[in-house]
Every structure is written in structure tokens, then in C-alpha cells.
Amino acid sequence: MLPDVRGTTPATVPFPIHEARRRGRQSAPTRPLTKNVFIIGLNDFHHQKLKRLRGAQDIAFHGLIDPAKVYETEEFDIPGMLKEAEDKLNAFDGTIDAIAGYMDFPVSTMLPILCNKFGTRTTSLESLLKCEHKFWSRSVQKEVIPDHIPNFTAFDPFDDNALPKIGESGLSFPFFVKPIKSSGSRLGFRIDNPEDFDHAVEKLRADIGTISTPFNYVLDQAELPDEIKSVDGRYCMAEQIIGGRQCTVEGYVHEGEVVPYGVVDSIRYPQVLSFFYYLYPSNLPARVQDKMAELTRTIMSHTGFNNSAFNIEYFWDEVSDQIWLLEINTRISQSHCDLFEKVDGVSNQQVTVDLALGRRPDMPHRQGAHNVAGKFFYRVFFDDATVSGVPDKQQIEAAQAKVPGTYIAPQVKVGTRLSDLPEQDAYSFAIAYIWMGGKSQGKLLWNYEQVIKSLHFQFDIDE
Structure with a gap:
């Protein structure tokens, strides 16, 4: 299984983690000055989680680019967004200590360009593209882990x-x-x-x-x-075609050291490619998680990726005992933030922010209120339809109250055409995201079923 803290072994850590933290506290006798951290596409949901991070009392978080421009659309004006961000940063009356993000394209690919311009920390654009350009990424993977790629x-x-x-x-x-x-x-x-x-x-x-x-x-x-x-x-x-039990290894690279720190299972609806829910921590055997951690260190070291967070999606074919690398993403998964907060105590935004500020991530382990956590995708499997009814605020709050810690984020409103929703797969439409915690996977699934009974969406379905 992945090591409990930071994914390193005693051979790669010069002194124990708790000792490193103790020494760090001793070396900072005075309260540090407030750091200004700019987050591309910052929304209220993640802003609240950022404010609960370790050390957040000494950080001012600033949104950079409206999240609707990078998430609620499939039309990306990257030159325009970069100019908007540069104008805001140039006009800022204070230090620019870090620029970060937690979203996939286009945010992930804009970060190295902005960070390079303003002298903040992240990986190089070329090392990022070795992961995000799928052909380049496969070519690089083939050089060092050929037996684990299709x-x-x-x-x-x-x-x-x-x-x-x-x-x-x-x-x-x-x-x-x-x-x-x-x-x-x-x-x-x-x-x-x-x-x-x-x-x-x-x-x-x-x-x-x-x-x-x-x-x-x-x-x-x-x-x-x-x-x-x-x-x-x-x-x-x-x-x-590759397949098996799918999961995601969340990790980071700090000063050249590759550190996997958590594994999240990705569970699909039966017989289709659509995701049903993400589960943390993973149920995969410890030896499989350890092998994935080894592969992760090998490939990420080879790309030159540095001082940034990433995650890698894998399959484990249980029948053949074969591990396949599916793809590399050059950021944390925002879908996993609440899962880590529920189980480990803080969102894994901790990793993103610490790295952007030039710090070794101070990510806790199993200090949260729940044993397990999940993000569920409440889906419909229509060819297309128009939304004619959605739960109101009171109904959402009543459904959330059934299971403490539940958060429901509808993705549609009355009049939404399902085919207009961004970031959908080819087989279904996710009409709501539901984050929940629980004592066990079984209890989590039971709680989910109770919650969705209170959610009533209506559709005008195409004939």
C-alpha cells in the first residue's frame, strides 16, 4: 500500500516527517507575512476548502479568470484569458507569491505560461506537455515502462x-x-x-x-x-483496449522527488463507460498500489515534471494481474478534493498551494471525520433531452440533511439542453454531483440511495 505520509520510504527521506515538521516550526519564530496566491478559475466551493488548509491563515487567495470561462464552456479563448490574467496580475498592488489551479485543460496548460511570465513556481511547459499531449506522453512512457502501456x-x-x-x-x-x-x-x-x-x-x-x-x-x-x-x-x-479495475494515483513532485500520496478508485456503471462514483481510499490490494507507486515514480522522473501536482489513471486487470497506465493529468483532481478532506482532514489542494509557494506539501493522513468518501455522478442515459424540472434549494438542503457532510451540486437548470452540457462522455449526462462520507463503502452506497430518492429532476425527452 502507498506509505501513510507523502509516499516516501525511509531511504528517500533524510529524517522522519514529524521531525521535519518540528524543525520547520522551530525555524520560524515569527508569524510569516501574508502570501498572495492566485487561483485560476476559483469558485466558492473550492475557496471554502482552501481557507481550511494548513497555514491558510497566512494566505490571501485571489480568483484569476472567471470559472465560467474555463469550466462552464467548451469554447476556450486562451490568448484572451491569458491577457485578462496578466492585466489583473500587473495591476495588483502587492506581491504575487504563487499562481495555481486545480482544473484540467485549459487551466493546466495556461499555468506554466503565466508562472514563467511572473516568476512563480511550477513545472516547465515542455514537461507538462510530455504528460498532456497524449501521443508525446505515450511515446515517453514507452521509453521506460513499455510493458504497462497499450x-x-x-x-x-x-x-x-x-x-x-x-x-x-x-x-x-x-x-x-x-x-x-x-x-x-x-x-x-x-x-x-x-x-x-x-x-x-x-x-x-x-x-x-x-x-x-x-x-x-x-x-x-x-x-x-x-x-x-x-x-x-x-x-x-x-x-x-485496456481495462480492469480503474483508479487514480494522486501525487506530486517536489525538487525532483516524486511522491504518490493517495489512491482513489474510479467505479463505473455496469456495462457502460460512464463513471458511477469515485471512492477514497482505494480497495485495491496493497501490492498493486505499491507497484503503481513504483511506476509513477519511474515515469514522472523521466518526464522532467517538477514542483507541481499530478495524478495518473491506471487499470489493474485482476485476471492477468496486469497494470496499465491510462493517462497522466498535470494537476490534482478537483473531484477528489472533498474526498481527501473527509478522510485525511484537508483537501489535497494543500499539495497544490504548498508546491506553488515553494514548500514541501504538508498533507495529513487519515485525520478526517470519515473512514471512506465518495463523489457520485447522478446520471441519465438519454440520447438527448431538455430539463423541465429541478430540485429547488429547500429540496437540495433537505436531501443533504439526510446524511451529514453531504454536498449536492446540480449541473443543470430548467431549460438546459443535455447535449449542451460541457465535459460529458459519449454515453450519458451527469446532471448532479454528490459528495458523501461514511464508515464503509457499503454504508456509503446505502446513504447515496437514500439521498437520491429526494432528488426529482424532470425531462422532456426527444422522441
Whole structure:
């Protein structure tokens, strides 16, 4: 199992963690000056969690870029957002001590650009892209952990001969396709036959521009190898199907030291690709978690990623005892923040903020109020529909009150067209997120069932 604190072993830590903390306190006899930390896309939910972090009394958190511009849309004007952020930072009357974020694209890719301009800490843009550019990332992974990645190839969805070329690479049905840069499961498709591929290509050609245009702007800011320059944001990946029990290893790199610190299980609805809930801590065997930690240290050291948080998604095929690396994300998972707070005592935003300030993360372990915690995705499986009714504030509060510590975040309102929701997979629509804690996984699931009985959404379903 991952070590209890910071994921390191005695051989890699010069003195015990509690001793490091004691020495740190002794070396700071006076109260530090307030630090100004700017968070891209800061919303109220996460602002409250940030204010409960260790040392937060000495930090002023400032929002940078409206969260609606980076999260509630699929149209990303990265040059415009960077200018907006730079103007606000240049006008700020005080020190700019850190710039951070907890969201996926485009926030993750804007951070190195902003931090470089204002002299704050994060990883380099090139090392970040070695993780986020899916073809580059797979190529780097193949160099050091080839037995734990699937067969893959890049293809141009606008090439009418793309399918034969994929076959020439050694891939055969079934395989999975997704954009070179995406987030969540957006524009990801399982391909079992040529008809599936034609359907996926039609969708990719129609929608990939919303990703490729902003991502190509980021690629233009980086120094890329020639073999990567030719595989720009308009390209896609085809990969061998991998599967098993899915999980995410949350970790960070501090001054070159790679530290995995927690594993979260990702549990899907039966027979579909849509996520049902995230569970922390993981139920995977300790030896499997340890092997994932070893792989994590190997690949993240190889990328050159440094002084930033990350997470890596894995599959464990229980039948063959095979571990597969699915993808690397260059930030904490915001979906996991409440889980860590419930189980460990504070949100893993602690890692993000400490690293941005140049500190070794001071992340507690198992000091929270709950043994387990989950984030549930309350979904509908329509082809499309329009929302005609949602629970009101009083109904939401009544549902939350059924289980103390529950937080419900509806993702729709009356009039919402489900197909207009951002960050959805190809098979369902998440209409609410529900965070809960409990004594056990079984009790957590029981509590969830009681809560959703009080949530009544209505839809006008397409014929």
C-alpha cells in the first residue's frame, strides 16, 4: 500500500516527517507575512476548502479568470484569458507569491505560461506537455515502462484513409479513439467495427476544433521535437483496449522527488463507460498500489515534471494481474478534493498551494471525520433531452440533511439542453454531483440511495 505520509520510504527521506515538521516550526519564530496566491478559475466551493488548509491563515487567495470561462464552456479563448490574467496580475498592488489551479485543460496548460511570465513556481511547459499531449506522453512512457502501456498510434480524423493506416500500425478491432488533447471522456469512443469508426470520425470532425485550436496555441508557445510538432491538436489517438479495475494515483513532485500520496478508485456503471462514483481510499490490494507507486515514480522522473501536482489513471486487470497506465493529468483532481478532506482532514489542494509557494506539501493522513468518501455522478442515459424540472434549494438542503457532510451540486437548470452540457462522455449526462462520507463503502452506497430518492429532476425527452 502507498506509505501513510507523502509516499516516501525511509531511504528517500533524510529524517522522519514529524521531525521535519518540528524543525520547520522551530525555524520560524515569527508569524510569516501574508502570501498572495492566485487561483485560476476559483469558485466558492473550492475557496471554502482552501481557507481550511494548513497555514491558510497566512494566505490571501485571489480568483484569476472567471470559472465560467474555463469550466462552464467548451469554447476556450486562451490568448484572451491569458491577457485578462496578466492585466489583473500587473495591476495588483502587492506581491504575487504563487499562481495555481486545480482544473484540467485549459487551466493546466495556461499555468506554466503565466508562472514563467511572473516568476512563480511550477513545472516547465515542455514537461507538462510530455504528460498532456497524449501521443508525446505515450511515446515517453514507452521509453521506460513499455510493458504497462497499450499499443497506440496517432491518426488524422480528416484523413479518409485513416482506418487502413491504423490497421497498418498493428491495431485491430476493438480499439479506442480520443483526441490528442481532451479532458474527461469527451470525444472518446470504443471502436468495434468500421461503422463505429465512421460514427466517431463524424463526431470528431465536427467538434475537435474546440480543442485543437486552443491547444495548438499552447503548443506554439513550447519548444517541441520535430516528431511531435507534426502531431498537432487536430490529431487523435487510437489505442488497444485496456481495462480492469480503474483508479487514480494522486501525487506530486517536489525538487525532483516524486511522491504518490493517495489512491482513489474510479467505479463505473455496469456495462457502460460512464463513471458511477469515485471512492477514497482505494480497495485495491496493497501490492498493486505499491507497484503503481513504483511506476509513477519511474515515469514522472523521466518526464522532467517538477514542483507541481499530478495524478495518473491506471487499470489493474485482476485476471492477468496486469497494470496499465491510462493517462497522466498535470494537476490534482478537483473531484477528489472533498474526498481527501473527509478522510485525511484537508483537501489535497494543500499539495497544490504548498508546491506553488515553494514548500514541501504538508498533507495529513487519515485525520478526517470519515473512514471512506465518495463523489457520485447522478446520471441519465438519454440520447438527448431538455430539463423541465429541478430540485429547488429547500429540496437540495433537505436531501443533504439526510446524511451529514453531504454536498449536492446540480449541473443543470430548467431549460438546459443535455447535449449542451460541457465535459460529458459519449454515453450519458451527469446532471448532479454528490459528495458523501461514511464508515464503509457499503454504508456509503446505502446513504447515496437514500439521498437520491429526494432528488426529482424532470425531462422532456426527444422522441
